[in-house]
Amino acid sequence: MMNRRGLGRMTLVLGFAWALAAPLMAHAADEAPDALIKRLSVDVLDTIKSDKSYRTGDITKIMALVDSKIMPNVNFRRMTSAAVGPAWRQATPEQQQRLQAEFKTLLVRTYAGALAQVSDQTIAMRPLRAAPDDKDVVVRTQVTGSGDPVQLDYRLEKTPGDGAGWKIYNLNVLGVWLVDTYRSQFAQEINAKGIDGLIATLEARNKGNAAGQKT
Numbered sequence: 226m227m228n229r230r231g232l233g234r235m236t237l238v239l240g241f242a243w244a245l246a247a248p249l250m251a252h253a254a255d256e257a258p259d260a261l262i263k264r265l266s267v268d269v270l271d272t273i274k275s276d277k278s279y280r281t282g283d284i285t286k287i288m289a290l291v292d293s294k295i296m297p298n299v300n301f302r303r304m305t306s307a308a309v310g311p312a313w314r315q316a317t318p319e320q321q322q323r324l325q326a327e328f329k330t331l332l333v334r335t336y337a338g339a340l341a342q343v344s345d346q347t348i349a350m351r352p353l354r355a356a357p358d359d360k361d362v363v364v365r366t367q368v369t370g371s372g373d374p375v376q377l378d379y380r381l382e383k384t385p386g387d388g389a390g391w392k393i394y395n396l397n398v399l400g401v402w403l404v405d406t407y408r409s410q411f412a413q414e415i416n417a418k419g420i421d422g423l424i425a426t427l428e429a430r431n432k433g434n435a436a437g438q439k440t
Contacts, residue, residue, distance in 0.1 A: 259353040266348040308407040327427035346370035
């Protein structure tokens with residue numbers, strides 16, 4: 226079980242992970258996933274360092290960035306359903322939409338806090354262990370800067386059709402996969418209070434985070 230300090234550090238780096246994942250573009254569908262992550266990581270870090278409003282927690286600006294750049298390139302439905310687990314299949318379409326919305330807000334708030342910590346970080350890529358025709362890969366990276374280096378891995382899938390391209394659907398921060406962490410937390414809420422109880426808990430947590438950010 227991760228202690229509170231370890232979980233807090235994971236949460237901070239998780240938000241930084243979203244920053245690095247930022248503007249995944251559809252035109253990059255044919256680009257190698259590791260080359261894609263490297264190029265975008267450098268671009269996003271440069272953007273954050275040159276624009277102080279991201280680091281001061283401008284939530285409106287960050288929300289706009291997430292909606293326009295990140296979410297179109299993340300399989301967020303898959304991420305949410307995996308975090309909710311088997312109960313996802315029993316949830317109504319309305320409940321699924323609310324779960325996605327609240328989960329997204331939770332991650333955006335985390336993202337906002339992490340951006341304030343960006344200073345001299347750089348990204349180092351690890352060798353990609355994948356065949357040319359693989360549709361599901363793990364891109365392994367290491368974030369270096371102030372403090373100890375941090376392992377940060379991305380799991381991506383290559384999707385066909387109109388939205389073709391590499392989509393992130395999981396992140397590994399400090400050796401722990403994001404979806405696995407939330408699945409454990411969500412399962413406790415679902416077992417105790419059901420799907421509506423989980424939605425209510427996420428909503429209350431998001432409202433509390435928003436109130437704390439305004440103070």
